[in-house]
Amino acid sequence: MSPSDNFEAAASSADAKVASFDDHEKGLVGRFHHALHTTPALVPLIVLLAAVVIFGALLGSKFFSPFALTLILQQVQIVGIVAAAQSLVILTAGIDLSVGAIAVISSVVMGQFTFRYGMPVEISILCGLAFGTAIGYVNGWLVAVMKLPPFIVTLGMWQIVLAANFLYSANETIRSQEIEDNAPLLQLLGAKVNIGGAVFTLGVIFLICLVLVLAYVLRHTAWGRHVYAVGDDPEAAELSGVDVRKTLISVYALAGLICAFAGWALIGRIGSVSPTSGQLLNIESITAVVIGGISLFGGRGSILGTFFGALIVGVFTLGLRLLGADAQWTFLLIGALIIAAVAVDQWIRKVAA
Amino acid sequence: MKRLLTSSALALTALAGTASADEVAACLITKTDTNPFFVKMREGAEAKAAELGVSLSSYAGKVDGDHETQVAAIETCIAGGAKGILLTASDTSSIVPAVEQAREAGLLVIALDTPLEPIDAADMTFATDNFLAGELIGQWAAAALGDEAANARIAMLDLAVSQPTVGVLRDQGFLQGFGIDLGDPNKWGDETDPRIVGNDITAGNEEGGRKAMENLLAKDPTINVVYTINEPAAAGAYEALKDIGRENDVLIVSVDGGCPGVDNVKDGVIGATSQQYPLLMASKGIEAIAAWAKDGTKPQATDGKDFFDTGVSLVTDNPVDGVDSIDTAKGTELCWG
Numbered sequence: 001m002s003p004s005d006n007f008e009a010a011a012s013s014a015d016a017k018v019a020s021f022d023d024h025e026k027g028l029v030g031r032f033h034h035a036l037h038t039t040p041a042l043v044p045l046i047v048l049l050a051a052v053v054i055f056g057a058l059l060g061s062k063f064f065s066p067f068a069l070t071l072i073l074q075q076v077q078i079v080g081i082v083a084a085a086q087s088l089v090i091l092t093a094g095i096d097l098s099v100g101a102i103a104v105i106s107s108v109v110m111g112q113f114t115f116r117y118g119m120p121v122e123i124s125i126l127c128g129l130a131f132g133t134a135i136g137y138v139n140g141w142l143v144a145v146m147k148l149p150p151f152i153v154t155l156g157m158w159q160i161v162l163a164a165n166f167l168y169s170a171n172e173t174i175r176s177q178e179i180e181d182n183a184p185l186l187q188l189l190g191a192k193v194n195i196g197g198a199v200f201t202l203g204v205i206f207l208i209c210l211v212l213v214l215a216y217v218l219r220h221t222a223w224g225r226h227v228y229a230v231g232d233d234p235e236a237a238e239l240s241g242v243d244v245r246k247t248l249i250s251v252y253a254l255a256g257l258i259c260a261f262a263g264w265a266l267i268g269r270i271g272s273v274s275p276t277s278g279q280l281l282n283i284e285s286i287t288a289v290v291i292g293g294i295s296l297f298g299g300r301g302s303i304l305g306t307f308f309g310a311l312i313v314g315v316f317t318l319g320l321r322l323l324g325a326d327a328q329w330t331f332l333l334i335g336a337l338i339i340a341a342v343a344v345d346q347w348i349r350k351v352a353a
Numbered sequence: 354m355k356r357l358l359t360s361s362a363l364a365l366t367a368l369a370g371t372a373s374a375d376e377v378a379a380c381l382i383t384k385t386d387t388n389p390f391f392v393k394m395r396e397g398a399e400a401k402a403a404e405l406g407v408s409l410s411s412y413a414g415k416v417d418g419d420h421e422t423q424v425a426a427i428e429t430c431i432a433g434g435a436k437g438i439l440l441t442a443s444d445t446s447s448i449v450p451a452v453e454q455a456r457e458a459g460l461l462v463i464a465l466d467t468p469l470e471p472i473d474a475a476d477m478t479f480a481t482d483n484f485l486a487g488e489l490i491g492q493w494a495a496a497a498l499g500d501e502a503a504n505a506r507i508a509m510l511d512l513a514v515s516q517p518t519v520g521v522l523r524d525q526g527f528l529q530g531f532g533i534d535l536g537d538p539n540k541w542g543d544e545t546d547p548r549i550v551g552n553d554i555t556a557g558n559e560e561g562g563r564k565a566m567e568n569l570l571a572k573d574p575t576i577n578v579v580y581t582i583n584e585p586a587a588a589g590a591y592e593a594l595k596d597i598g599r600e601n602d603v604l605i606v607s608v609d610g611g612c613p614g615v616d617n618v619k620d621g622v623i624g625a626t627s628q629q630y631p632l633l634m635a636s637k638g639i640e641a642i643a644a645w646a647k648d649g650t651k652p653q654a655t656d657g658k659d660f661f662d663t664g665v666s667l668v669t670d671n672p673v674d675g676v677d678s679i680d681t682a683k684g685t686e687l688c689w690g
Contacts, residue, residue: 062571062572068571071567071571074567075564170389171388171392172389173585173613175588175616176591176622177622199596266560270563270588271591271592271595272559272588274585275387277558279416318571321553321568321571321572322571322572324551324572327553328514
C-alpha cells in the first residue's frame with residue numbers, strides 16, 4: 001500500500017473544519033440582519049408588538065383589555081385561516097386567488113345540503129370539506145400536471161367557483177335563527193370560551209392550532225421540507241428525488257381543505273350562510289402573507305409570520321377605528337405596510353453583504 | 354371569408370331591423386344578476402314586458418361596481434334598436450356620457466332605484482325615496498324609545514367609505530327622523546350630536562355588519578340604537594350583540610324589505626325596516642318605455658320630487674303613534690328575494 005493511498009491517515013491529518021462560511025464581525029446591524037434572515041417571522045412580530053404598544057399607549061384600557069385584544073383574534077380568524085392556506089401555496093412559489101371563493105362555496109354547500117336536501121348536518125359538513133378539497137385538488141392538478149401558471153389557474157377557478165356559488169345558491173341567505181334551530185353544528189366554530197374577560201371562539205382556537213401544526217409540519221417533516229424545496233427550485237428538488245407533482249397537488253388540495261374549514265368558521269362568525277360574504281378574502285389573505293414576510297418568489301418565510309401578518313392588519317383596523325379615524329386611513333396604512341414589508345424582504349435577501 | 358363576414362353582418366342587421374319593426378324592444382341593465390333585489394326587478398320587468406308585448410333583453414354587471422360591462426350593454430342596446438333602457442347604474446356619474454349617447458339616439462333612459470349624477474341625466478328616475486325610508490325608521494326608533502331618546506347611544510352602520518348616494522340618504526334620513534341635527538346633508542359622519550357613538554362601514558353584508566358593530570361596541574359598550582344600511586348588515590350586527598348578551602335591549606333598524614329581512618323583523622332581530630318595491634320600479638319602467646314608443650310621452654315625476662317615487666312602507670310588529678306602518682304578515686306578502 002503506497003503512502004498516497006493511505007486515505008485514513010490523510011483524512012485524519014486533514015483540517016476537520018470542512019466547509020464553513022467566514023462569520024465576519026458585522027456589528028449590531030449585521031447581527032440583526034442575520035437574525036432576520038434565519039428567523040423570517042421576527043419582523044412581523046416586532047411590528048405587531050410595536051403596534052400593540054403604540055395603540056395601547058394612545059387608547060389605554062379601551063384597547064389594552066382582554067376583551068378588545070381577543071376581539072382582534074375573532075375578527076382575523078377567517079382571514080387567518082385562509083392566509084394559512086395561502087402561505088402553503090405561496091411557499092411553493094404559487095398563488096391562490098380562489099381561496100375566498102372556495103371558503104364561501106364550501107359554507108354554501110354545508111348550508112344548502114342541510115336545508116335544501118335535508119341531509120344530516122354532519123354529512124353536509126363533510127361534503128363541504130370534501131368539496132373544498134376537490135377544488136383545491138383540481139387547482140393543483142392543473143398547476144402540477146398541465147403546467148399552467150398558478151396565477152392563471154386560480155384566477156379562472158376564482159371566477160368559476162364564485163359564479164357557481166351564485167348560481168347554486170340563487171344568492172339566498174340562510175338565516176341565523178333557522179340554523180340555530182335546525183343545525184346548530186354549522187355554527188360550532190362560533191362557540192365561545194370565556195377566560196376572565198378574554199373571549200375565544202372555537203374558530204380562533206382552531207386557527208391557533210392550525211398555525212402551530214403547520215409550523216411544525218413545515219419545519220420537521222419530509223413533506224414540509226419538500227414544500228420549501230419545490231418553492232425554492234423545483235428542478236433541483238426533482239433531481240434530489242422530491243416528487244414535485246405530488247407535492248404541488250397535495251399543497252393545493254390541503255389549501256382547499258383549509259379554506260373549507262374557513263367557510264365553516266365563517267358560518268360560526270356571521271351566524272348565517274351568506275353567499276355574498278368573503279369577497280375580498282383572497283386579497284386580504286395575500287396581504288397577511290406578504291406583511292408576514294413570506295417571499296412571493298417561494299421557498300422562504302414561515303407560517304407564524306403569516307399569523308402575525310393577519311394580526312397586524314387586525315390591530316391596525318381596530319386601533320384606528322377606536323381612535324375615530326376614517327376607515328379609509330386603515331386601507332392607506334395597510335397599503336404602506338405591504339410595500340414596507342416587501343422592501344424589508346429585499347433587504348434581508350441581501351445575504352452576501 | 355370577407356364575404357361571409359359581410360353577409361352575416363347584413364343578416365344580423367336585418368334581424369335586428371325586423372325585431373325593432375315588429376315590436377318595441379327594451380333593455381334592462383342591472384348592477385348584478387345575483388342580488389335578489391335585481392332578480393325581483395327583472396321578474397317584474399319580464400312579466401310586464403310579456404303583458405305589453407315588449408321584447409326585453411337583460412344585461413348585468415359581473416359584480417356591483419362593474420362599470421365597463423354596463424357601458425357595453427348600453428352600446429349594445431343602441432345598436433340593437435331598442436326604444437328604451439331601464440338602468441341601475443353601478444357608477445352613477447361615469448355612466449352619464451353613455452346615457453347621453455343613448456338619449457341622442459332617441460332612446461328613453463330610465464334610472465331604476467339609483468339616481469344618476471346629475472339626476473336629470475336620465476329622462477326619469479323610478480326609485481325609492483331613500484331619505485324618507487331612513488326618516489321612517491328614525492321616527493319609529495325615537496318614538497319607541499320615548500323619553501329615553503334624549504339619552505340614546507346610537508351606532509351608525511353605513512355602506513362604504515365612498516359614501517354612495519343611497520347610503521347617505523338613508524343615514525341622513527334616519528338622523529333627521531330621530532331628531533338629530535344634520536351637518537352637511539350630502540355626507541354622513543359630520544354630525545356633532547353626542548348621542549352618536551360613531552359610524553362604521555359594512556359593505557352591506559353580514560360579515561361587515563358584525564365587524565362594524567364589534568368595533569363600535571369596543572368604543573362604547575352602552576350602545577342601544579343601531580341604524581343599519583340594509584338587513585344583511587343588521588343580521589351581522591345582531592350576532593355581535595348576541596355575543597355580549599345585549600341582543601334584547603338594543604333597537605336595530607334597517608332598510609330594504611327583503612324576505613329574510615322581514616322574517617328577522619318577525620323574530621324580533623330587527624325592530625323595524627323600511628320596505629322598498631323593486632318589482633314596481635321595473636314594471637312602471639316597462640310601461641313608460643311602451644308609452645314612449647307609442648306616442649312619445651315621457652313619464653312625470655312625483656309632485657314635489659325630482660323622481661317618480663315607487664313608495665316605501667315601514668314594516669314592524671310594534672307600531673308607534675304618528676308613524677304609519679304595516680305588520681310583518683303584510684310585509685311578507687310584499688317582500689322580495
